[in-house]
Amino acid sequence: xxxxxWGRYPSIxxxxxxxxxxADLRARLKSISSGSAIARGLGRSYGDSSLSENLxxxxxxxxxxxxxxxxxxxxxxxxxxLSEILDxxxxxxxxxxxxxxxxxxxxGGAIASDVHGxxxxxxxxxxxxxxxxxxxxxxxxxxxxxxxxxPELFMATxxxxxxxxxxxxxxxxxxxxxxxxxxxxTIRTKNLDEALVAFDEQAGxxxxxxxxxxxxxxxxxxxxxxxxxxxATRRDIGESKDPFxxxxxxxxxxxxxxxxxxxxxxxxxxxxxxxxxxxSSGERIVRYEPFFYPLDGVxxxxxxYGKRGFVQYQLxxxxxxxxxxxxxxxxxxxxxxxxxxxxxxxxxxxxxAPYLSFAKxxxxxxxxxxxxxxxxxxxxxxxxxxxxYGGRIYPTKDSRMKGEMFYAGYPxxxxxxxxxxxxxxxxxxxxxxxxxxxx
Amino acid sequence: xxxxxxxxGASSDIARAIARKFGSEGWSLLLAGRDVELLSRDAAxxxxxxxxxxxxxxxxxxxxxxxxxxxxxxPGKPEGVICVFGYLGGQKVSERNxxxxxxxxxxxxxxAVSILNIAANDFEERxxxxxxxxxxxxxxxxxxxxxxxxxxKAGFTAYLSGLRARLSKSEVKVMTVKPGFVATRMTEGxxxxxxxxxxxxxxxxxxxxxxxxxxxxxxxRWFWKYIMLIIVHIPERVFRKLKL
Ligand SMILES: Cc1cc2nc3c(=O)[nH]c(=O)nc-3n(C[C@H](O)[C@H](O)[C@H](O)COP(=O)(O)OP(=O)(O)OC[C@H]3O[C@@H](n4cnc5c(N)ncnc54)[C@H](O)[C@@H]3O)c2cc1C
Ligand SMILES: NC(=O)c1ccc[n+]([C@@H]2O[C@H](COP(=O)([O-])OP(=O)(O)OC[C@H]3O[C@@H](n4cnc5c(N)ncnc54)[C@H](OP(=O)(O)O)[C@@H]3O)[C@@H](O)[C@H]2O)c1
Numbered sequence: 244x245x246x247x248x249w250g251r252y253p254s255i256x257x258x259x260x261x262x263x264x265x266a267d268l269r270a271r272l273k274s275i276s277s278g279s280a281i282a283r284g285l286g287r288s289y290g291d292s293s294l295s296e297n298l299x300x301x302x303x304x305x306x307x308x309x310x311x312x313x314x315x316x317x318x319x320x321x322x323x324x325l326s327e328i329l330d331x332x333x334x335x336x337x338x339x340x341x342x343x344x345x346x347x348x349x350x351g352g353a354i355a356s357d358v359h360g361x362x363x364x365x366x367x368x369x370x371x372x373x374x375x376x377x378x379x380x381x382x383x384x385x386x387x388x389x390x391x392x393x394p395e396l397f398m399a400t401x402x403x404x405x406x407x408x409x410x411x412x413x414x415x416x417x418x419x420x421x422x423x424x425x426x427x428x429t430i431r432t433k434n435l436d437e438a439l440v441a442f443d444e445q446a447g448x449x450x451x452x453x454x455x456x457x458x459x460x461x462x463x464x465x466x467x468x469x470x471x472x473x474x475a476t477r478r479d480i481g482e483s484k485d486p487f488x489x490x491x492x493x494x495x496x497x498x499x500x501x502x503x504x505x506x507x508x509x510x511x512x513x514x515x516x517x518x519x520x521x522x523s524s525g526e527r528i529v530r531y532e533p534f535f536y537p538l539d540g541v542x543x544x545x546x547x548y549g550k551r552g553f554v555q556y557q558l559x560x561x562x563x564x565x566x567x568x569x570x571x572x573x574x575x576x577x578x579x580x581x582x583x584x585x586x587x588x589x590x591x592x593x594x595x596a597p598y599l600s601f602a603k604x605x606x607x608x609x610x611x612x613x614x615x616x617x618x619x620x621x622x623x624x625x626x627x628x629x630x631x632y633g634g635r636i637y638p639t640k641d642s643r644m645k646g647e648m649f650y651a652g653y654p655x656x657x658x659x660x661x662x663x664x665x666x667x668x669x670x671x672x673x674x675x676x677x678x679x680x681x682x
Numbered sequence: 683x684x685x686x687x688x689x690x691g692a693s694s695d696i697a698r699a700i701a702r703k704f705g706s707e708g709w710s711l712l713l714a715g716r717d718v719e720l721l722s723r724d725a726a727x728x729x730x731x732x733x734x735x736x737x738x739x740x741x742x743x744x745x746x747x748x749x750x751x752x753x754x755x756x757p758g759k760p761e762g763v764i765c766v767f768g769y770l771g772g773q774k775v776s777e778r779n780x781x782x783x784x785x786x787x788x789x790x791x792x793x794a795v796s797i798l799n800i801a802a803n804d805f806e807e808r809x810x811x812x813x814x815x816x817x818x819x820x821x822x823x824x825x826x827x828x829x830x831x832x833x834x835k836a837g838f839t840a841y842l843s844g845l846r847a848r849l850s851k852s853e854v855k856v857m858t859v860k861p862g863f864v865a866t867r868m869t870e871g872x873x874x875x876x877x878x879x880x881x882x883x884x885x886x887x888x889x890x891x892x893x894x895x896x897x898x899x900x901x902x903r904w905f906w907k908y909i910m911l912i913i914v915h916i917p918e919r920v921f922r923k924l925k926l
Contacts, residue, residue: 244873259870260870261867261870263693263720264723303695303867306723306724306726306727307727307730307731308726308727308730309726309730310730331730331731
């Protein structure tokens with residue numbers, strides 16, 4: 244079976260295994276005759292984080308185990324998706340502590356990439372809300388780890404990209420909500436300086452994210468729309484509305500790959516200006532889905548980039564040097580016509596504890612680039628800009644960075660490798676990415 | 683009153699999807715299968731998700747002599763039964779090895795007849811209930827690649843058809859489900875054509891829809907009805923030469 248990530252590049256002819264219990268997985272691991280193996284959730288990582296010769300798919304390991312409605316502690320198997328958690332728990336007044344920009348990721352994937360959301364500046368990343376993890380190690384044994392129990396294994400497994408073992412179950416603490424709605428505020432900013440000032444001024448909002456028109460250059464460089472949000476209270480939505488009943492959302496899908504020329508600069512320009520034009524300043528009450536998951540309304544949108552696929556380039560720059568670095572990156576993107584379709588900007592809070600967590604205090608920018616013959620060269624140059632400013636790249640989005648770039652950005656890699664060497668000395672768990680980066 | 687449904691072979695991927703569908707509509711679930719420990723985990727999951735009553739029971743389709751006892755031991759009789767268990771086996775192996783062939787026949791046909799006879803008699807007497815049997819398009823025409831399994835499913839399809847006629851007088855509905863390719867543990871590692879392969883969730887949705895409409899026979903996905911229409915009409919001379 245040909246497997247690929249969300250960016251449809253690279254792909255590998257892999258064997259996929261499913262399992263619905265610990266014993267089942269153990270047997271599967273034994274039956275693998277050649278090549279490495281790596282855990283795979285819903286395949287929403289963009290590049291090669293969940294690709295290997297053998298894929299250990301958690302698609303059937305997807306049960307809820309228990310829920311404590313006094314603390315919000317949910318125990319579930321690792322293949323449960325965030326979408327299922329929302330479906331079941333939002334109507335009961337609970338919400339995810341942290342959510343990425345799509346609901347179609349698994350709990351295992353959220354932990355293994357230590358994903359962040361629009362509330363990173365006050366909640367940290369996903370693992371910050373994980374009480375414990377049970378994972379199966381290369382030798383077939385099951386280990387429980389948490390901040391206090393085998394803490395090194397915990398710090399290596401969160402943002403561990405499946406390299407320490409396969410997460411079987413975890414306990415995640417949900418947060419309470421009064422309604423399923425979000426009070427959203429939109430702010431337009433004329434350029435990057437304004438946008439960054441706005442992020443700081445609006446740091447009191449629980450959720451914040453910026454969409455950048457990355458083709459605007461010159462004095463409009465960094466022209467953007469800032470979206471801020473709070474979980475709406477009952478008072479916010481008005482007493483007459485049912486706080487948790489939402490109408491089901493219709494889903495559209497992109498049924499086949501569109502040809503690459505669809506994405507020429509003109510189209511991108513048009514898309515950006517439409518998006519920009521639509522956003523009006525002011526406050527309104529919206530359902531939680533369009534606020535958190537604007538792209539989930541269109542299934543398989545990644546196909547819009549055609550057969551060659553695309554790369555999402557997500558970087559973080561430390562706050563002090565960030566402004567200058569962001570300008571350089573945006574200038575490059577605009578001037579080279581790299582066809583970035585979406586650019587997302589966010590201010591991160593404190594760095595997370597897991598060894599390879601991506602987020603750290605500063606600005607993160609995510610850009611989508613359709614793959615062309617010259618793209619990787621451009622991105623290597625972009626890497627040196629990021630590196631010079633003390634930044635790093637997010638592995639879960641990556642399919643092309645070089646080992647040196649990764650090592651330079653992640654100073655705790657040695658601690659990670661120590662743990663991994665102890666639990667998987669023969670490297671049964673490897674991804675195309677871990678091999679490429681030389682981890 | 684809370685409606686309840688018994689699912690036989692509840693650990694299967696299709697069964698789990700069907701259980702979710704019924705659970706999400708408020709049905710109480712009785713899960714039966716060989717691995718009770720596993721089913722108890724599903725039971726906990728369904729309870730949490732749907733806030734319905736769920737219980738797990740041990741059941742082996744080929745332990746025919748235990749079926750009456752199994753049925754009698756159920757706490758309250760369910761409104762309906764969904765028979766999902768099945769065994770594909772290896773065609774090549776079953777051509778040479780009688781145990782393998784017998785296992786396919788016993789699981790897909792004999793075991794199903796054994797337990798559904800008991801349920802049918804009960805429902806007939808009670809004059810209410812429904813029986814849903816998961817057969818297969820493989821039973822519509824024996825093909826060289828899986829005719830041992832296919833013939834057992836053909837037997838099951840014929841059984842359900844006769845049962846439907848008999849029970850129609852007693853207000854008991856019998857529905858035959860004929861899935862085409864479905865991505866489950868049964869077909870894992872086989873290269874089924876992506877466009878023709880359904881997910882268990884799609885199958886479960888089709889089953890629920892057809893159940894509500896009171897359909898006697900349903901193909902899932904719907905296009906299999908037309909594919910099979912063609913396949914059963916291919917002249918023998920030509921059929922022999924096709925590598926189907
Ligand atoms: C539209 C879109 C928006 C996104 N927005 C964000 C965002 O805002 N913030 C953010 O942080 N990320 C974001 N992402 C990335 C996504 O959240 C991560 O890539 C996530 O890890 C994907 O989870 P998955 O279940 O699809 O896992 P996969 O993509 O299948 O795997 C991802 C990694 O997790 C490992 N893994 C998966 N399951 C297990 C397990 N059970 N045990 C051990 N390791 C496991 C894999 O080996 C792999 O290394 C976005 C992705 C998309 C497509
Ligand atoms: N997948 C397809 O393409 C396809 C197509 C057409 C029809 N079907 C039919 O759909 C049904 C469900 O299959 P599936 O695709 O979901 O595959 P599956 O997950 O492999 O399900 C097979 C189920 O049958 C159970 N079973 C086998 N022998 C049994 C026995 N002696 N006693 C009790 N249970 C027994 C298995 O239980 P254990 O967990 O204990 O092994 C398992 O739950 C089957 O009847 C199959 O023939 C499938």
